[in-house]
Amino acid sequence: MPSASQRIPPLVRPLISERAKRTLDLVEKFVNEDCIPADDIAEAQIGEGKQRWTTVPAVMEDLKLKAKSLGLWNMFLAKGHYKEGAGFTNLEYSFMCEQFGRSRTASEATNNSAPDTGNMELIAKYGSAEQKKQWLEPLLEGKIRSCYVMTEPNVASSDAKNVQLSIVKDSDHYVLNGEKWWISGAGYPTCKVYIVLGKTNPNHPDPYKQQSMIIVPAGSPGITVKRMMHVLGYDDAPHGHAHLIFKNVRIPASNLILGEGRGFEIMQGRMGPGRIHHAMRSIGAAERALDYLLARANASHKMAFGKKLSEHGVIIERIAQSRIDIDAARLIVLNAAAAIDAGDAKTALIEIAEAKVFVPKVALQVVDWAMQAFGGEGLSQDTPLAAMWGHLRTVRIVDGPDEVHLQQLGKRENRRAREVQLMIQKQLDETDRLFEKYRVARGVDREVPRANL
Numbered sequence: 001m002p003s004a005s006q007r008i009p010p011l012v013r014p015l016i017s018e019r020a021k022r023t024l025d026l027v028e029k030f031v032n033e034d035c036i037p038a039d040d041i042a043e044a045q046i047g048e049g050k051q052r053w054t055t056v057p058a059v060m061e062d063l064k065l066k067a068k069s070l071g072l073w074n075m076f077l078a079k080g081h082y083k084e085g086a087g088f089t090n091l092e093y094s095f096m097c098e099q100f101g102r103s104r105t106a107s108e109a110t111n112n113s114a115p116d117t118g119n120m121e122l123i124a125k126y127g128s129a130e131q132k133k134q135w136l137e138p139l140l141e142g143k144i145r146s147c148y149v150m151t152e153p154n155v156a157s158s159d160a161k162n163v164q165l166s167i168v169k170d171s172d173h174y175v176l177n178g179e180k181w182w183i184s185g186a187g188y189p190t191c192k193v194y195i196v197l198g199k200t201n202p203n204h205p206d207p208y209k210q211q212s213m214i215i216v217p218a219g220s221p222g223i224t225v226k227r228m229m230h231v232l233g234y235d236d237a238p239h240g241h242a243h244l245i246f247k248n249v250r251i252p253a254s255n256l257i258l259g260e261g262r263g264f265e266i267m268q269g270r271m272g273p274g275r276i277h278h279a280m281r282s283i284g285a286a287e288r289a290l291d292y293l294l295a296r297a298n299a300s301h302k303m304a305f306g307k308k309l310s311e312h313g314v315i316i317e318r319i320a321q322s323r324i325d326i327d328a329a330r331l332i333v334l335n336a337a338a339a340i341d342a343g344d345a346k347t348a349l350i351e352i353a354e355a356k357v358f359v360p361k362v363a364l365q366v367v368d369w370a371m372q373a374f375g376g377e378g379l380s381q382d383t384p385l386a387a388m389w390g391h392l393r394t395v396r397i398v399d400g401p402d403e404v405h406l407q408q409l410g411k412r413e414n415r416r417a418r419e420v421q422l423m424i425q426k427q428l429d430e431t432d433r434l435f436e437k438y439r440v441a442r443g444v445d446r447e448v449p450r451a452n453l
């Protein structure tokens with residue numbers, strides 16, 4: 001089989017450096033030979049019961065050492081945007097991220113995993129020199145991990161204007177009170193820092209200037225973990241998703257990021273590249289699901305109605321459709337990554353939203369077909385497919401539900417409507433003029449009802 005760099009679509013090949021191609025092949029080898037075989041070891045080392053929340057799997061530490069020795073570390077921080085990264089563009093990183101998506105351990109093993117990547121970008125972009133020294137450096141080294149703390153149980157949090165957690169100034173401190181849930185990564189034993197969104201100025205007339213972001217050391221007095229959430233029955237330990245209570249949590253004022261009322265602005269800057277990373281990892285997961293589909297469809301020891309599954313028309317058609325859909329989805333993500341490289345996350349809003357909505361649907365469909373091909377086994381713990389489906393399903397909700405992105409995309413597209421109506425009108429007028437010029441009859445069945453425009 002051609003290597004990952006040889007499979008780069010011809011359209012973008014000229015934009016990928018030789019160094020990125022070499023690294024991509026190294027990533028593919030590391031994921032195939034080290035990470036995928038270690039996935040089940042990591043799960044087994046986490047074990048059962050309370051230990052699930054106190055154990056960093058030993059195999060993960062070994063994978064990290066190997067990744068560092070191979071130079072596979074912090075590739076997400078894009079060239080031209082951050083000086084701290086490995087010097088790859090978003091486009092180049094997208095291919096590596098796809099490889100990470102095929103394994104449960106690969107992203108973390110190379111320090112490219114969410115939510116740390118978005119948090120590191122955030123501190124690198126908006127943090128003060130002291131904040132960078134205290135939090136960014138150990139995060140970049142992979143010594144600690146972090147959480148992004150935005151969603152609340154009592155408000156519709158996809159509209160971030162709704163967040164309620166209060167951040168009140170008290171001399172040289174801020175005091176935090178409120179409740180948050182779905183805080184990914186809070187279970188991790190090495191999670192040492194939270195980036196919290198709340199309101200410092202709830203009465204500001206501009207609803208986008210009420211929010212602020214503050215860096216909160218994990219385990220600060222007043223923070224309690226109410227419970228860990230389950231995703232379709234999975235606890236995702238030791239990473240996990242916490243329901244947290246903040247009660248009179250006192251944090252030094254110097255931990256505020258950028259200044260009061262700047263929370264929304266920071267949030268918008270944080271979201272873009274992360275969505276692309278999720279999308280690219282989803283492509284990787286879809287590719288792995290297709291591998292499983294191929295393997296099962298060609299298993300000669302499990303014939304159905306006298307044939308291998310691949311000899312049944314419907315299955316070979318699903319294989320074909322999976323190939324088409326994955327390749328189309330990949331191009332949408334690459335386009336978004338290239339758009340971020342050409343500008344930034346704000347100028348690439350449309351392309352990012354397109355990828356955010358389109359890719360998980362494709363990946364979920366491919367995983368679903370693979371599960372179906374395995375029959376009962378496909379829904380069990382014996383293949384990675386069921387867990388993969390559970391994770392991919394969350395991508396339609398995290399970082400903003402599909403509907404929010406579709407609203408934005410639809411409204412933007414709809415802005416062209418008047419211009420389009422005028423253009424069509426002009427073309428019809430021109431057709432009328434040409435009818436007269438060439439003296440041909442229009443025929444009654446070709447009359448166009450103009451009033452409809």
Ligand SMILES: Cc1cc2nc3c(=O)[nH]c(=O)nc-3n(C[C@H](O)[C@H](O)[C@H](O)COP(=O)(O)OP(=O)(O)OC[C@H]3O[C@@H](n4cnc5c(N)ncnc54)[C@H](O)[C@@H]3O)c2cc1C
Pocket residue numbers: 115147148149150151152155156157158159181182183184185231241394397398399400401403404407
């Ligand atoms: C596995 C997982 C991990 C997560 N990790 C984190 C994390 O680390 N940190 C964090 O802060 N949050 C996290 N979240 C939370 C996630 O970001 C939110 O669930 C998401 O933003 C939606 O917010 P909500 O749950 O409050 O839903 P709501 O805002 O209540 O929305 C509910 C539903 O309403 C519909 N809806 C919303 N807006 C519109 C609209 N404009 N038009 C039509 N329909 C609409 C959608 O169907 C949406 O799903 C995580 C969630 C999950 C499931």
